[in-house]
Amino acid sequence: MKKLSKSEARKQIEEFFNNIKDKTPKEIKKIKRLAMKYNIPLKEKRKMFCKKCLVPYGNSKIRVKKGVKIVACRECDYIGRWKL
């Protein structure tokens, strides 16, 4: 991987997450590593893929219950929960 400036890395991450539905867990792992290397927080973007198997949530069912957003991963059945 060529060396990037922090703003270039950030741009690459933004672009990656714009098309996250087409990404593989392997690519997500790579972009997470890139973000870590450049000390770029993913914040809300973390909610776009499964924490456990790194599959993008894409078509997964999202439910909202008592102010908590619940997403079940279609690959590993891991349940992600976030306060709204």
Ligand SMILES: [Zn+2]
């Ligand atoms: Zn999963």
